[in-house]
Amino acid sequence: MEIREPEPDEAARIREVVDSSMTTSFRLSPGQIDGITDDQFADDAIAEKLGDENTLLQVAESGADIEGVAITGFVEGRLEDGWGEVNWLFVDPEHRGQGIGTELYEAATDTLRDRGAEHVCVTVLEANTEGHQFVERFGLEHDGDRRIEVAEESLVKYVYTDAEADAAPPSTSEAEAADEEDAAAAEFPETAETDGHLTATDDGKTVYIARDEAESGTAAPFFVSYEDADHAEQYGYYCSNCGSLDVSMNNMERLECSDCGNSHAERSEESYDDSHL
Known part of the structure; x- marks a missing residue:
């Protein structure tokens, strides 16, 4: 397995990995998934991120074992105020079970530290239930929530940090914090x-x-x-x-x-360690 920086012309394959991963495992509608994919991983968005010295993009290349496709995973991180943040990580469902998620996470955090990050945090969409369990395996703890706006959608991310960190990750403004409280209320109705x-x-x-x-x-x-x-x-x-x-x-x-008919969705048999954030 090779972890490397992607080329601009590989944006289409990155979108395929993101879309298939989110479709398989995220509690989001098809419209929400399309919105996130088009907003965050379009050709121009990937090119802009590649040109930003504070943004980290890496892909996992595992060998062309499925119809000639070599890119099997993707991770995005960012440097800000002495912190390195891992904010997106995906693995193609067809390639899960190979430890790709762990390899990407460890490579990204090591690279962020090499570039000057004193601490590392991870943000996980609230809708990505199994991702929270994955992050906690690395000794990180839930340290607050953050509201993000993606493709005119308001989503909530959980922020995970090292319990021994002597500083707080970059925070939002008071107005944004108030919005986060409103978001939490929306995520947990009647509470x-x-x-x-x-x-x-x-x-x-x-x-x-x-x-x-x-x-x-x-x-x-x-x-x-x-x-x-x-x-x-x-x-x-x-x-x-x-x-x-x-x-x-x-x-x-x-x-x-009994009230709304929501029912338990079966989980994948693979451990989340080998999939995505």
Whole structure:
């Protein structure tokens, strides 16, 4: 496997990798995926990023084992205020299971540090449920959320940092921070913040939602709910599509929301380590 900088004329193949990866694994509509792909990875966007000394683009070249296609993964990072940020990472679904995701992540973070980054953070779209588990395996912890605007879509990214870092990653303005709070409310309908905990109410009972314990769904993720703030006694599941706690599980451990019909989406058999962010 070779990790290298892409050529401008390889933008079309990069878009194919991005599109197929997001279609396979992201909780986004086809229109949202097309918007992100066209906005972030069009020919002119790739060329502009390649010409920016603060932006890092790398591809994984794994050998032409599928119809002559050699590029099997892509990562994008950026240097800002002493921080290196990994903000996009994708692997072609046809090439998962080869450790490409880990190779790209490690190559990108090493390169960012070589270019002067004192700390490294990773941003993962909220809709990319399995990506959060992947990042945490590298010892990074959820350190806040960030709202981004892509192709007229407002999306939320989780920011992950090293727990031992003695500085904070580049932050947003107060106005943007307020927007992030609005975004969080939209992502978790029918919830409230209670003493720093995300909570919902079921027949007058306060239930605590674990943001970091998610199960994929056809419309939106399900999150484990607890009876207590310490997350010791499980209550059930919360549907982030409609805000309902009326979620059932059948004998095949498949979740379904009784209010909106959101149901558990089967995950890939490959570990996320070998796929994408």
